[in-house]
Amino acid sequence: MEGPIQWHSGYSVGVQVIDEQHQHMIEIINTLFRELEATTTEIDLSQFFKDAVNYGEYHFQTEETFFSRFDYPEKNLHLSLHQAYKKNLNSLLLKEGDSHLRSRELLTFLEDWWIEHITGIDQTLGKLPESVQKETA
Template identity: 30%
Template sequence: MYMEWNDTYSIGVEKFDNDHKELVGFINQLHDGIKQGTAREKVGGILLDLIDYADYHFKAEERMMVEHKYRGTDEHKKEHNALLLRASEMWDSFEKGDRVLNLELLAFLVKWLTTHIANIDKKFGRFLNYNGVK
């Protein structure tokens, strides 16, 4: 396994922890596919699934921000949008035939996810806990 979930990643909100675990699962699938030299289309499919899931998950977080009038909404959304932009650029160059699906890309995704969780999502998690959301 390339990236292992551990409890230090928990932001204290069960639904979002579960979403983050799903994202870790996609990263591991992507890693296995790249390592094992799985067919290009199949690895591309995993990347697309990961992007779709990230989009779904970010929207879910953002709905909660609006619902609870979270002050950090703009800052948080900016990070989500930057990741989605970067990921869609990866997808575009993959479709054009560039070799973008490699370990460097994976390292980027892991770093993004762990940094985002450790800083900005945990801050949001504490805010939600304070507002009674677990």
Template identity: 30%
Template sequence: MDAVWNTRYNTGIHIIDEQHQELFATVDRLRKSVQGGSAREEIEALLSDLIQCSERHFSTEEAFMAKFGYPDLTQHVSEHASMLTSLHELHAKFRESPHALALMVPTFMEGWLKHHISDGDFGFVTFLKARNLA
């Protein structure tokens, strides 16, 4: 199954939606690279890109949430930190055993993204809409 962007993940916040799409596209490139038997260096570069995209996106989201006084910001930041820890751990494990972990990363990331957008990010969107801020 490809990590494909779906409009049901639209938050209505342009920069957030663009970054979500970028994350899905990076996960999809990673999956295709792994399935296509790409070189270890290419896969590792895509993993690094995924981590950088995630860090940039989380920073953007957290800044938006702080700006508008989102009450669940602390929980959301905690989820982001946990995800980044997991990604860094998976990246380190990939360096030790590329074949065993290569397919786990895109599957893990895709599942996390879908859950996080649906449960976490839409809570923020609901908060903004209730205050006529979105």
């Protein structure tokens, strides 16, 4: 899959603050896609890596706060998936080579990882108590 991602209700995890952050992450991914389409010269990937790492980290911390506040049965699995994201991203960051090839690789990774994660384990967060679901940032 490669291209702008449209957030839709099928991606909702049932917790407002988390949905909003997912929308922001999707916007970061779509920005990389547009940059890649528009640029034929070298692409400076450092900002995209920074956003993917930093916003990812910020977002994981938000989700992980919910894990500890509630008796969340998927906690360990979910934590290990967040760790794996950071590890995968780090090995992509260390790769060398043509910036367009690396951008494509980063884009494919981000698209696949976030969509699979949002529609998979993140949706188990919607099973937390109803009071959580209306929380905002």
